[in-house]
Amino acid sequence: MPAYPLMFTFRDAVSGNGFLAGVTLSGRALMVHEDDTWWLYGVRPGAIAETGQTPQETFLRFRNTYKMVLFDFAEESADFEAYKKEVERFYYEPDAEEERRWMEAFQDLRSGKAQPEAPFSSLPMESPETRPTQIAVECLTAIGTRFTPTDNVPDLFSRAA
């Protein structure tokens, strides 16, 4: 069974000690079938993994684990600047081995060496070049911050192709 190189975008509002932070992350993760179950390993951010009986359950658990990590950071940060620093460290610390595995899986699928199976075959496909990894940590309680409905970002999972 092939490994699946996935891309995702999450946006969260996180309450901290005297601040409200907006965290928008476009990242990478690798879905594999191991130990008779599904695992989703974070590539960027790299320090996260989740499992489930189905890919869909694994997505949801990965999403929730990511959010809970942001909550732990908020509890341990004295102010917004400390929180921003911690979230960015979490995002920028690379996992070189996982990045290599992600790239190999991507090349296997792009070259046709591996064929995606359901439900991955019906996931939206995107080129990694069109969705670069990035993170933005904003202080939503900063004076002058304006809010509009266009700030809302739905969770997005896609397959790199």
Next chain:
Amino acid sequence: MSASVLFKDVEALKQCAKGSTWRVATHFRIVKYNNRVFPALPKHDSIELGHIRKMIRYLGIDRDCAKKILPV
């Protein structure tokens, strides 16, 4: 159900990661080693092996040493 090991057995990895620090936050255990932080080790008494494999890879814990302790 994914294969799991007891946390007390996972803690034995400390002998493969001299100088590592392990502590508990509200939602997860946080392990620091090699100037890196793994903030998402589950707090359950039993931990699935994928989480441990990920932590070993991410923190750069000696795999040969880890394999003597856990089936990773």
